[in-house]
Amino acid sequence: MSEIPYKIYLEESEMPTAWYNVRADMKNKPAPLINPGTHQPMGFEELRGVFCDELVRQELNNTDRYIEIPEEIRNFYKMYRPSPLVRAYCLEKALDTPAKIYYKFEGNNTSGSHKLNSAIAQAYYAKAQGLKGVTTETGAGQWGTALSMACAYLGLDCKVYMVKVSYEQKPFRREVMRTYGASVTPSPSDTTNVGRQILADFPGTTGSLGCAISEAVEAATSTEGYRYVLGSVLSQVLLHQSIVGLESKAAMDKYGIKPDLIIGCAGGGSNLGGLISPFMGEMLRGEQEYEFIAVEPASCPSLTRGKFVYDFCDTGNVCPMAKMYTLGSRFIPSPNHAGGLRYHGMSSILSQLYHDGYLKARSVEQTAVFDAATKFARVEGILPAPESSHAIRVAMDEALKCKETGEEKTILFGLTGTGYFDMVAYEQYNNGTMTDYIPTDEELEKSFAQIPEVDA
Amino acid sequence: MSEIPYKIYLEESEMPTAWYNVRADMKNKPAPLINPGTHQPMGFEELRGVFCDELVRQELNNTDRYIEIPEEIRNFYKMYRPSPLVRAYCLEKALDTPAKIYYKFEGNNTSGSHKLNSAIAQAYYAKAQGLKGVTTETGAGQWGTALSMACAYLGLDCKVYMVKVSYEQKPFRREVMRTYGASVTPSPSDTTNVGRQILADFPGTTGSLGCAISEAVEAATSTEGYRYVLGSVLSQVLLHQSIVGLESKAAMDKYGIKPDLIIGCAGGGSNLGGLISPFMGEMLRGEQEYEFIAVEPASCPSLTRGKFVYDFCDTGNVCPMAKMYTLGSRFIPSPNHAGGLRYHGMSSILSQLYHDGYLKARSVEQTAVFDAATKFARVEGILPAPESSHAIRVAMDEALKCKETGEEKTILFGLTGTGYFDMVAYEQYNNGTMTDYIPTDEELEKSFAQIPEVDA
Numbered sequence: 001m002s003e004i005p006y007k008i009y010l011e012e013s014e015m016p017t018a019w020y021n022v023r024a025d026m027k028n029k030p031a032p033l034i035n036p037g038t039h040q041p042m043g044f045e046e047l048r049g050v051f052c053d054e055l056v057r058q059e060l061n062n063t064d065r066y067i068e069i070p071e072e073i074r075n076f077y078k079m080y081r082p083s084p085l086v087r088a089y090c091l092e093k094a095l096d097t098p099a100k101i102y103y104k105f106e107g108n109n110t111s112g113s114h115k116l117n118s119a120i121a122q123a124y125y126a127k128a129q130g131l132k133g134v135t136t137e138t139g140a141g142q143w144g145t146a147l148s149m150a151c152a153y154l155g156l157d158c159k160v161y162m163v164k165v166s167y168e169q170k171p172f173r174r175e176v177m178r179t180y181g182a183s184v185t186p187s188p189s190d191t192t193n194v195g196r197q198i199l200a201d202f203p204g205t206t207g208s209l210g211c212a213i214s215e216a217v218e219a220a221t222s223t224e225g226y227r228y229v230l231g232s233v234l235s236q237v238l239l240h241q242s243i244v245g246l247e248s249k250a251a252m253d254k255y256g257i258k259p260d261l262i263i264g265c266a267g268g269g270s271n272l273g274g275l276i277s278p279f280m281g282e283m284l285r286g287e288q289e290y291e292f293i294a295v296e297p298a299s300c301p302s303l304t305r306g307k308f309v310y311d312f313c314d315t316g317n318v319c320p321m322a323k324m325y326t327l328g329s330r331f332i333p334s335p336n337h338a339g340g341l342r343y344h345g346m347s348s349i350l351s352q353l354y355h356d357g358y359l360k361a362r363s364v365e366q367t368a369v370f371d372a373a374t375k376f377a378r379v380e381g382i383l384p385a386p387e388s389s390h391a392i393r394v395a396m397d398e399a400l401k402c403k404e405t406g407e408e409k410t411i412l413f414g415l416t417g418t419g420y421f422d423m424v425a426y427e428q429y430n431n432g433t434m435t436d437y438i439p440t441d442e443e444l445e446k447s448f449a450q451i452p453e454v455d456a
Numbered sequence: 457m458s459e460i461p462y463k464i465y466l467e468e469s470e471m472p473t474a475w476y477n478v479r480a481d482m483k484n485k486p487a488p489l490i491n492p493g494t495h496q497p498m499g500f501e502e503l504r505g506v507f508c509d510e511l512v513r514q515e516l517n518n519t520d521r522y523i524e525i526p527e528e529i530r531n532f533y534k535m536y537r538p539s540p541l542v543r544a545y546c547l548e549k550a551l552d553t554p555a556k557i558y559y560k561f562e563g564n565n566t567s568g569s570h571k572l573n574s575a576i577a578q579a580y581y582a583k584a585q586g587l588k589g590v591t592t593e594t595g596a597g598q599w600g601t602a603l604s605m606a607c608a609y610l611g612l613d614c615k616v617y618m619v620k621v622s623y624e625q626k627p628f629r630r631e632v633m634r635t636y637g638a639s640v641t642p643s644p645s646d647t648t649n650v651g652r653q654i655l656a657d658f659p660g661t662t663g664s665l666g667c668a669i670s671e672a673v674e675a676a677t678s679t680e681g682y683r684y685v686l687g688s689v690l691s692q693v694l695l696h697q698s699i700v701g702l703e704s705k706a707a708m709d710k711y712g713i714k715p716d717l718i719i720g721c722a723g724g725g726s727n728l729g730g731l732i733s734p735f736m737g738e739m740l741r742g743e744q745e746y747e748f749i750a751v752e753p754a755s756c757p758s759l760t761r762g763k764f765v766y767d768f769c770d771t772g773n774v775c776p777m778a779k780m781y782t783l784g785s786r787f788i789p790s791p792n793h794a795g796g797l798r799y800h801g802m803s804s805i806l807s808q809l810y811h812d813g814y815l816k817a818r819s820v821e822q823t824a825v826f827d828a829a830t831k832f833a834r835v836e837g838i839l840p841a842p843e844s845s846h847a848i849r850v851a852m853d854e855a856l857k858c859k860e861t862g863e864e865k866t867i868l869f870g871l872t873g874t875g876y877f878d879m880v881a882y883e884q885y886n887n888g889t890m891t892d893y894i895p896t897d898e899e900l901e902k903s904f905a906q907i908p909e910v911d912a
Contacts, residue, residue: 005467005468005534006468006534006535007534009465011461012461012462076837078461078462078463079462079546079836079837080837090535090609108564109837109838110833110837110838110839110874112876149834149837152833152834152835153546153834153835153837171879171883172628172876172879172880175879175882175883175886176839176876176879176882178882178883178886179830179833179839179882179885179886180833180834181834374635377566377608377635377636378605378608378609378636378637379608379609380535381532381535381536381565381566381605381609382565382566383566383632383635418566420568420628420632420876420877421876423627423628423631423632424628426631426632426634426635427627427631427634430631430634430635
């Protein structure tokens, strides 16, 4: 076995040509999406009004283990993939740990995160169907940026509803999207019924992700030739993001490395689900053992403190409902929460795997996350996104445990993106003014009380 | 010959182990630095008060063709190098050109540019000499960020004087530097004599690069255990940046590609000099023919409209003087100028090569540059820095010429960095409010009049 380089890059010829669908290997399949009015499972005909046809097929496909990646998407992937699998030699040295730490770095593209992997896929199928454009929402802006890039590449119109407070506080993200030709509307806006209603009910509101989703869905379903696309949570998104795990696994296999522990941050679950999928598949098929840890913010703890029930995915209750670990669709993290990972629910796939005991979860507080981010930046030279830094925090904690026990564990974590557009949060941390907040049981109970009863 | 992949990555084992010193192959050597008071050439003893010893040796070394890269620097390089050599298939297709376009992308590191290549070298030699820290200036912030990263890695103190207007308008750049542990002082400041003098003479001034250089030099020379470091212009910096050209050449040689035309943006010359060095060496030795184009902003046209004379490198006249193409040390580009490339002078090496006819120069206006940047971003998926986009503009112009003539030229250009911190300029462009400015002959004459007479 040759010496492990700092960065393992696959050759173009070694890149995956099919996505891996973990649902094919799950004994307990994720529960189906249901209609928010009738509570009946939604089939192809009902879903195709919201999503484009091929994506509905992928959303409903619980059986095919591999789904071929169309050539045009593979060519787009070649512009920024394969992403490097990095051996964190410098971090290991700084921690003085016997653990071997690897991370899959998805930040080396202009969207700054893994979101581009699904954005190009969703835009491609919309284009292939002859649609004119797509609509979506964005909070911090990573997903909106990724979708703008994909749409610019394919010549597809892109309408982004951006949570108003982010629109105003993150003008640079907004300008990147505009540079890629997207139209960006602060949400809530007066361009949709649901937006006008929210503005009337809550004058002066700065918006929320759930509200922006409702606007984007209304805009898509009320405009000829448009469909709605979403950057996380959905099973189709985890399918596309499996490219992250497949590349990681191929790179590790090439050097005969087997990870003991795989760690990812989890908001809606797109990164974690993508990273762990092929490894989880081996475990589900009984071929291999791994330990998986989902890391979420203590301020938005859907896995560690949420309920596993059907809930709304948006504020306006226009989206399909999903069975998932949820904090309630009206839950909004405390205003001191920095970065993403602020969604109230979790991917149905990951929720089911967690419920069935295949996946562990841990919540961390944000000052501890930024401690880890800053240490990591200084020794590994990459300024991580706050979201990604949740995984760094736990990877460092686990490596420090190995230092105590002497175990030479091999740890793999997902470094989903860069923090260039998160410097307001870093500034708070640098100035010592960053604070933590953990919701009380009472707050969560209040939020849980708004979850509807569903017999499904 | 195998098919050219989208991105060519060298293996770690193929990475250069020595920098290439183009001065060794120059018949007419660059003129020596001279003392601003006596106008006598400065030797080792005089320069070592400003720069650390090994860097002075490199600055004075006109003879050794290769200088070994110390192992610790090579290990640091492995964290973000080799950088990809990208075949711009998508750009070629969008331009419908028979030209083959390649670019060397230096933006995949947290400093966002090639500057890190010299920052780590300069910090390393300072550390090796047992120094406590280094001082420098930064304008847009790329160099300051790179130096902060290098110093954090080596445990060296880093004091950055940041042009006040940038300090206030680019708080995010400032925070990245602070995250890497640097102290950042807006310049002019009351921490130096030269700063206090400038504040007294020009109350309310927003500072300039030349002024920040003076403050950083004073801070270094008046503090025990500190030296001054500079991110461009100096011959030592071009030496370190030769890694860019060496990797490019190795990657092209691997696939049997020979560029006809090599294009780089030029401010102080660090990127262009580094990119072209090994190719220029072949031409100087009569082994190969290439065409080289330096691209500069029409608003700061040192090569295309400057004088080739000795001039001050800073406002306070405390730095060594250099013989170079210069607009005069008091020249400041029009306030509508976006991005870097705003230095009044040009590397002595490049100035000499230009004077001797080995290098061409072209100036471009910034709206045309942002036209090219936006088109490039949409088809190649990378949001380029304004500086780098100067090279993109000319590469696109040359590829379009090939479309007319049918020539299948192979074009290589340097994509020095990313534009994540330049969204204010992109916003102006997106809003249609960006303007151009070309200094008049009268303005330049006024600036030339301040260049001192030197008999050397």
